[in-house]
Amino acid sequence: MAKPSKTRARPAPKKTARATPKAKKVANPKGGRPSHEPTAATRAAVKSMGGTGTPQENIARHIGIDSKTLRLHYRDELDLSLIQANHNIGVKLYEKAMDGDLGALIWWDKTRGGKSEKVRFGGAVGVLKFDPEKLQGMTDAELSVLETALAKLQ
Incomplete structure (x- = not known):
């Protein structure tokens, strides 16, 4: 013979009414973050930082x-800035x-x-270090x- 269950039914959660419904914030009609638009200032910053070897x-x-x-937006600035910096140096x-x-x-x-700086000494190769x-x-x-x-050493 099975014993009757002693569990009680849980009461339903109370519903509270909001004065105004919560608005969804949509920055992009497609969803996600707003698309990035490069400016002259951001292009200059990327060029400057890329030319000094700052990590992307x-x-x-x-x-x-x-x-x-x-x-995606700054490929030329990233590629050309290091070339220009090496040229300037x-x-x-x-x-x-x-x-x-x-x-x-x-x-x-x-x-x-x-x-x-490699110099041959009787067949062996050595390295001379010079302090400028x-x-x-x-x-x-x-x-x-x-x-x-x-x-004479060479």
């Missing part, structure tokens, strides 16, 4: 958009080298001139001795 996620956050939206480096800056001359010679600040403090006679010694 940080640029997007600064402007207040998603990184995908950033790449190259121009300045060239100017310094032409003005006789020894550090700039050495860097240019190693990277653009195809030179290397120490080289700048050397006299012409000391630099001549260093050049002669390096020529």
Whole structure:
């Protein structure tokens, strides 16, 4: 014989009437966030930040958009700003080298001139490390001795 259930029925929740119905906030007729419209100011900010190597996620956050939206609307600024920045640095480096800056001359010679710091010692390859600040403090006679010694090693 089954025992009768001792559970009570729960009362229905009370309904309260609102004075005004809650309005839905729709920023975009399609739903979601409003579409992004680039401005001259945001394009300049992206170009400046992209040229200094700021990560795209940080640029997007600064402007207040998603990184995908950033790449969608600012592809040219992102791509061309780093190219322009590298060009500007190259121009300045060239100017310094032409003005006789020894550090700039050495860097240019190693990277653009195809030179290397690797030196062969009886078949083994070693690396000589130069401190540009120490080289700048050397006299012409000391630099001549260093050049002669390096020529003998190669």
